[in-house]
Amino acid sequence: MDDVGYAMDGRNMRNKTIFFVLLGLGLFGLASCAGKSKEIAAVCGNSAIEEGEECDPPGVGACTASCTRDTSKCGDDLCQFPEGPSNCVQDCPAGVCGNELRDDGEECDGHDLGGAGCQTLGYPGGTLGCSVATCEFDLSLCTNPNCGNTLLDDGEDCDSANLNGKSCEALGFDGGELTCSSACRFDDGACYYLSCGNGTLDSGEECEGWDLGGATCADFGYAGGVLRCNDNCRYDKTECAASLCGNLILNEGESCDGGNLGGATCASRGYFGGALACHGDCTFNESGCTNCGNDTINAGELCDGADLG
Structure with a gap:
């Protein structure tokens, strides 16, 4: 009986050993499969957007080979120049500002701008812009020959310290300091709303915290960079970079672009005549402008007409 019991105990021990070995192999296999499953899920190209990916699968729309979104291409869900509706209908739906x-x-x-410029609207020069919010002309950078004389002339909001009795409150803000720009337009950048800072983009605010209302640096004529929101809930463009100088279009901050002078001439720049040009950094090149012939000896002239000095 003892021999039989010993034999049975031996078989039981072998069975238990085999059971635990198989159990261990099974658990190891499950762990291995779990690891492989996780590794597969993280691979770009599985059509599932996982942590660290901006899009998937690659090669579709603006999705790159590394599953990041190329914001310069059609399909990035942003309507940016030079896409336009004719080049990227899915990003630029018709009938929308x-x-x-x-x-x-x-x-x-x-x-x-429909071919319009500051001069076609009655100004002697400057850069015509377009409101991102309303798709109306932005005349703030159009120049006025009388701007700076402290008098309110036609087309001016203000002139130097002359604000025409206006204040931030009069323009619908809750407070702040209203100033006058060099183009004789109200500068309400220091005006504020009491609601600014409540985490909600309220009426009148350009932005609120991280909520930029969908705007990007590209909306203001820049090719890239980071648009932010300042403490007054106004756009902060200081980190927008790589302006579109060279595209022959007058973008914000440019005086000219290539042969596009925005209607400006040497005469509108205060010279008697000559040929106005544009520098490579999109600022006016006045080296071809001259005052010779105005019968006045200007700097650099020995004589002018009957005036021999």
Whole structure:
């Protein structure tokens, strides 16, 4: 009986050993499969957007080979110049302010000014812009020959310290300091709303915290960079970079672009005559402008007409 019991105990021990060995192999296999499953899920190209990926699968729309989104291509869900509706319908739907196409009721849209410029609107020069929010002309950078004389002339909001009795409150803000720009337009950058800082983009605010209302640096004529929101809930463009100088379109901050002088001439710049040009950094090149012939000896002249000095 003892021999039989011993034999049975031996078989039981072997069975237990085999059981635990198989159990261990099974658990190891499950762990291995789990590891492989996790590794596969993280691979770009599985059509599932996982942590660290901006899109998937690659090669579709603006999705790159590394599953990041190329914001310069059609399919990035942002309507940016030079896409425009004719080049990227999916990003630039028709009939919407901001689609780079002047639709019915719009004076302009993005870079599409309809051929208008400061001069065609009665100003001697400057850079015509377009409101991102309303698709109406932005005349703030159009120049006025009388701007700076402290008098309110036609077309001016203000002149130097002369604010025409206006204040931030009069313009609908809750407080702040209203000033006058060099183009004799109100500068309300220091005006504020009491609601600013409540985490909600309220009426009148350009932005609120991280909520930029969908705007990007590209909306203001820049090729890239980071648009932020300042403490007054106004756009902060200081980190926008790589302006579109060289695209022959007058973007914000440019005086000219290539042969596009925005209607400006040497005469509108205060010279008697000559040929106005544009520098490579999109600022005016006045080296070809001259005052010779105005019968006045100007700097660098020995004589002028009958005036021999």
